Amino acid sequence: MRTNLDFAPLFRSSIGFERMLNALETASRAETIDNWPPYDIIKTGEDDYRIAMAVAGFTPEELAITQEQNMLIVLGQKANGDDVQYLHRGIAGRFQRRFELADHVKVVDAGLVDGLLTIALKREIPEEMKPRQIGIETGQPRSKAQPKQIEAGKHAA
Structure with missing residues (x-):
């Protein structure tokens, strides 16, 4: 429901x-219409993540990983074998999987081993956006600064 x-x-x-x-x-x-390829999202540290995606049968040349702002797109496209006639085709020859990334999350690296595509992600918050401690002054409250008076130059007459 x-x-x-x-x-x-x-x-x-x-x-x-x-x-x-x-x-x-x-x-x-x-x-969620399709659920292929299956994947895991793993938190490996405070600001480190990893996506593990089962892409058996795909070579690194048939896979493409693109990051556009806060979107990670993983594409798989098998090379078409025109000389093959299929009676039944149940193995997917292409896929597209999208992942919405939080602000300041960047792809660190990717690797393909034994049909498992792993994508390492890291959140790198800029220094100016990190929390900072604000000091509190004690003592007399600050008075409004008195305007400075500009001395008029004396001219000899």
Whole structure:
């Protein structure tokens, strides 16, 4: 049973969360039609992740990994064998899998071993966006600065 959630109240009462709310709304509408190739998402550290995807039968030349802003796209396209006549074709010859990435998540590397494609991801928050401690001064409150008076030059007459 599928229920559609109404995110309108959240849009009315939050500022700066449009991207997250749009992602939630899109995810609630999306139907998962295909589930191939199977994959795992593994958290390997505080800011490190790994996607492991079973792509048996594909060579590195038949796979493409692209990162566009906050979207990771994995494509697989088998080379067509025109000299083969299939009576039944049950093995997929192509796929496209998309992963929505959080801000500041970058692909570190990728590898294919024994039909398992692994993609290493790392979240690298810029230094200016990291939390910082603010010092608190004690003592007399600061008074408003008195405007500086510019001395008029004396001219000899």
